Every structure is written in structure tokens, then in C-alpha cells.
Amino acid sequence: MSSKGEHQAIPLSVLLKRELANEKIERPEIFHGQANQSKKGEDFTFLKTECQxxxxxxxxxxxxxxxxxxxNGSAAAIYSKENLLNNVLSAVPPELNQDEWVAALPRALVAGFVKTDKDFQDKAQTSGTTVTFVIIEGWVVTVASVGDSRCILESAExxxxxxxxxHRLExxxxxxxxxxxxGGEVGxxxxxxxxxxxxxxCWPGGLCLSRSIGDMDVGEFIVPVPYVKQVKLSSAGGRIVISxxxxxxxxxxxxxxxxxxxMPPDSAASQIVKEAVQVKGLRDDTTCIVIDLQPPEKTTPPLPPPKKLGKGVFKSMFRKKSPEPSCQIDNEYSEPDVVEELFEEGSAWLSERLDTKYPICNVFKLFMCAVCQVEMKPREGISIHVGSSNSSKLRPWDGPFLCSSCQEKKEAMEGKRPSGGDGSQYSSGSE
Known part of the structure; x- marks a missing residue:
């Protein structure tokens, strides 16, 4: 409704225009490109569009x-590339509608990351990998990350x-x-x-990251629990850069x-890599993915105007676009176009990330491990609330539940088991 009055009627022409616009821009067109200059051969990318x-x-x-x-090798990166998406999708309850599926993604991403780490460590290989994982459904972008690769968004506004x-300790x-x-040491x-x-x-092990997948030889304080952020872009779209x-x-x-x-996405990715290498030389694998989301009626990538940005621009502040209507009626009744934050959580504690505060928690099966998805008989599962310091609000007989194997993994990540190494002898790390 217009802010000018609760009972003021909106012209039918405006309503029809809105409806027509919503139909035209229900889903964005997605264009992407990638580029890489390799030093060690340990960077890998996963690009899969039009998943059904x-x-x-x-x-x-x-x-x-x-x-x-x-x-410390490429095994963890390759394994994660091949298995992470399936592990995430396996943690999403079946038969959800579109809105429910999007709402379930943050919790499913946490479970998928932890399962991928757990399964890879069962192979007893010592390599590790950072992960930045992006799922785009309509105008909603969901990002999960561990390590020091990054994902940024420039909105069309x-x-x-x-x-x-x-997650770099420095x-x-x-x-x-x-x-x-x-109980770990940082030095x-x-x-x-x-x-x-x-x-x-972080000691033992000497890794300079606090979160990754793999790295079974560097202690339980390095966790695979991702930071997750979910936003909804305005219908004008924007550009995403993963590097x-x-x-x-x-x-x-x-x-x-x-x-x-x-530049179009493929040229943009190449240019970003080129600029980075020119600044510091090729000291490490240097990889970039550029993704443009734009209204389907456009045929060229969005060209955001150059803009001087203040120091506070990189804070998680979602701003409204200044409307530029074509007539006074549109100006009075236009709705602001914004980048809307839907979800953000960065806790490293599984009991907080798999808790019932997640949307549509009731559709997650009660007698299925919240991480590895193995089915359990009643009374076999261990509640994620067991041992919680917030026992006044959480009940240990409430779900979600973990199997015994995943419970051991959870306890290890939370520092409840003694470390396998002596943190007093600092040796060179692998990252």
C-alpha cells in the first residue's frame, strides 16, 4: 500500500504493470565464466547450470x-567437488515446494559440508580444501563457505x-x-x-585456516561447519564474483x-585473474568465477555504473535502490527494489546450526541422522542438545538426532576429546 493513506486506491494500470513485470522477471538469466592461472594445480571449480x-x-x-x-595435495578438493552437491541434496527433505526448498538449504548445506568432511577423513588422507559453494534458485542466492576463498556480490544498484x-586466523x-x-593453541x-x-x-598441525574440509592431521579444532548466507537479489540482478x-x-x-x-563474465574472470597476478605475481593458484544474474529480456550482461564507495560499504548492509519512475503515478506506487537478507549464520557449533530454529524443521525426518542421513531406530539417535551449555532452553530428548559416528565427529569438532598431537611443538603448516 502507498504510505500516503491506508484507504487510497492503487490504479488498475499500476497493478497490471506490476503483475506483468513479475511474470517477466520471475527467474533471471544466468551467464557465467571462469579463469585460472595455476601454480600448484590444487584449485578446482564446479559449474552446473540448469539443474532440475x-x-x-x-x-x-x-x-x-x-x-x-x-x-597439502588435491585429494580433498577433488573429493569435495565430486561429492558435496549430492551430500547437500541428500539432506534436503523430499517433496518440498519451491519456497520450502530454498528455506531448507542453509541447514542442508551444513549437513552436506560435515558429511563430506567425515566421509573424506574415513579415507585417511591428509589433504584439505577451502570451499565456497553457491546455489542460485530464482533470485535467491545461497552461499556456504569454509576457508579463505571469498564470494562477493555487486547489485545492479x-x-x-x-x-x-x-576463516583465516590472522x-x-x-x-x-x-x-x-x-583447548587449541594459536601462534x-x-x-x-x-x-x-x-x-x-592453529596447533597442533599448523594450519592458518580455522575451517576447511579434510585436514585430518591438524587436530579437531579445524571444523567443516560453513558460514552460510542467503540473500534475495532485486529484479535488476547483479554480478557475483567467487575467487x-x-x-x-x-x-x-x-x-x-x-x-x-x-565485460561479459568470461572476459571479466580472465581480467580479474590477470590483474591479481600482475600485482603480486603467480605465487599461488589464482582462480575466479564470475556470474551475472539479469532480467531475461536483457541480452547483454549488466553494466553497473562506476561508483565511489565509502569505508562502510563492505558491511552486511542491504540498501534500497533509488526508484527512477517514468511517471508520477509510478513514483507514488512503486515498491522499493532491494537486496534482501534472508538468512545468515556463522557458528561453528553443530548443535546451533542443526537446531529447530531452522525453517520448516518439522519436515526433517526425526529418526534420520541430521548429518549422514543414515536411518536410525527409535532410541538409537543422540540428540544434538546433549551436553549443551544452554540446557535451560534445550532438552536433550528433543531432536534433531545424530548417529553415534556423527556424534563423535561433533564432539571432536567442539574440542570435547583430547587432541592427537602436542601443540607445544610448532612445525610448518600445510597452508
Whole structure:
């Protein structure tokens, strides 16, 4: 309704125009491109557009993009690339409508990441990988991330938003506190003379990241629980950039977006990689994926106008576009076009991420492990609330439930089991 009066009638022409516009832009067109310059051969990408999902009344499509930056070998990155999507989809209850499916994605992504990590560690391989995983359904973009690859969004209105978190210990105080509170140690590599050098690392193991998939040899404080953010773009669309740390060590988000402005996605990805390598040289695998979402009637990628952005632009602040109506009636009754935040959660604790605060929690099967999806008999499952410090609000006999294997994994990630190594002897890490 217009803010001018509760009983003011909206002209039929405006309503018809809105309805027609909504029909035309129900789903965006998606264009993408990628580029890479390889140093170690440990970066891998996953691009799958037009994935189909059967609904009760038809078929819907969605797109998936992933970047896997491996370290200490490529095994974890390859395994995650091949299995993560299936593990996420297996954690989504069947027969959901479109809105329910989108609402279930954050919880399913958490379960899928943890299951992928758990299954890979059963192979007893010591490599690890960062992951930035993006699922696009209509105008809704859901991003899950562990490690220091990043995903940013530039809306068509000119705003820049972070859709991932950086889990590098050097710049994430919250993750440093989590590790030390759980009994781990955070410090720099020590030389023979006792001098501390290099980035902050988690000990035992010496990894400079606090979250990843794999890395079974670096202690239980490195967790696979992803930061998840879900936003809905305005109908004007925008540009998404997913890049490994080889890009972000050299370029700011403003620099990355500005250097490729006006280019189609494939050229934009190549230009971002080129710029990053020119700044610091090819010190690491440098990979970039660019995705443009735009109204279907357009035939060229969106060209956001150059815009000087203040220091606070990279905070998670979602702003309204200034309407530019063609007539006074449209100005009076137009609805603001915004980038809307639907979900954000970054806790590393499984009991918080699989809790019943998630939407449509009642459709998740009670007697199925919330992580690995194995079916359990009544009384076999272990509630995620067992051992919770917030026992006044959570009841240990309430679900969701974990199988014994996943419960052990959860306890290990929460530092409730003794570490397998001595954190006092700092050795060089693998990342």
C-alpha cells in the first residue's frame, strides 16, 4: 500500500504493470565464466547450470557453482567437488515446494559440508580444501563457505556485499577465540631461536585456516561447519564474483569489480585473474568465477555504473535502490527494489546450526541422522542438545538426532576429546 493513506486506491494500470513485470522477471538469466592461472594445480571449480528438481506440479531449475582451493595435495578438493552437491541434496527433505526448498538449504548445506568432511577423513588422507559453494534458485542466492576463498556480490544498484566469511586466523578474532576456548593453541611458527614468524596458525598441525574440509592431521579444532548466507537479489540482478585467495591477497573487492566493469563474465574472470597476478605475481593458484544474474529480456550482461564507495560499504548492509519512475503515478506506487537478507549464520557449533530454529524443521525426518542421513531406530539417535551449555532452553530428548559416528565427529569438532598431537611443538603448516 502507498504510505500516503491506508484507504487510497492503487490504479488498475499500476497493478497490471506490476503483475506483468513479475511474470517477466520471475527467474533471471544466468551467464557465467571462469579463469585460472595455476601454480600448484590444487584449485578446482564446479559449474552446473540448469539443474532440475521435480516438484509436485512441475519441474524447477537451479544453478550451482563451487570453488575448491586445495592444500597439502588435491585429494580433498577433488573429493569435495565430486561429492558435496549430492551430500547437500541428500539432506534436503523430499517433496518440498519451491519456497520450502530454498528455506531448507542453509541447514542442508551444513549437513552436506560435515558429511563430506567425515566421509573424506574415513579415507585417511591428509589433504584439505577451502570451499565456497553457491546455489542460485530464482533470485535467491545461497552461499556456504569454509576457508579463505571469498564470494562477493555487486547489485545492479551499485551496492557491494560480502556473501562469505574469511576463516583465516590472522584476520578472524572470533575464530581464534573459539579455538583457544576449546583447548587449541594459536601462534606463529617458531624458528630455532624462538622467534615467531609467518601468519597465525592453529596447533597442533599448523594450519592458518580455522575451517576447511579434510585436514585430518591438524587436530579437531579445524571444523567443516560453513558460514552460510542467503540473500534475495532485486529484479535488476547483479554480478557475483567467487575467487580463491590468490585473487583476494592482491585485490580488494572494489578493485576486482572495477577492473572488469562492462565485460561479459568470461572476459571479466580472465581480467580479474590477470590483474591479481600482475600485482603480486603467480605465487599461488589464482582462480575466479564470475556470474551475472539479469532480467531475461536483457541480452547483454549488466553494466553497473562506476561508483565511489565509502569505508562502510563492505558491511552486511542491504540498501534500497533509488526508484527512477517514468511517471508520477509510478513514483507514488512503486515498491522499493532491494537486496534482501534472508538468512545468515556463522557458528561453528553443530548443535546451533542443526537446531529447530531452522525453517520448516518439522519436515526433517526425526529418526534420520541430521548429518549422514543414515536411518536410525527409535532410541538409537543422540540428540544434538546433549551436553549443551544452554540446557535451560534445550532438552536433550528433543531432536534433531545424530548417529553415534556423527556424534563423535561433533564432539571432536567442539574440542570435547583430547587432541592427537602436542601443540607445544610448532612445525610448518600445510597452508
Amino acid at each position: 528438481r521435480v516438484l509436485g506440479d512441475g519441474v524447477t531449475t537451479y544453478s550451482v557453482f563451487g570453488l575448491f582451493d586445495g592444500h 551499485g551496492g557491494i556485499f560480502h556473501l562469505s566469511a574469511d 584476520c578472524n578474532e572470533e575464530e581464534r577465540e573459539r579455538i583457544t576456548t576449546s 606463529r611458527l617458531k624458528t630455532g631461536g624462538g622467534t615467531a614468524i609467518g601468519p597465525l596458525r 580463491s585467495d590468490g585473487v583476494w591477497d592482491a585485490l580488494t573487492p572494489e578493485m576486482a569489480l572495477e577492473c572488469c566493469r562492462g
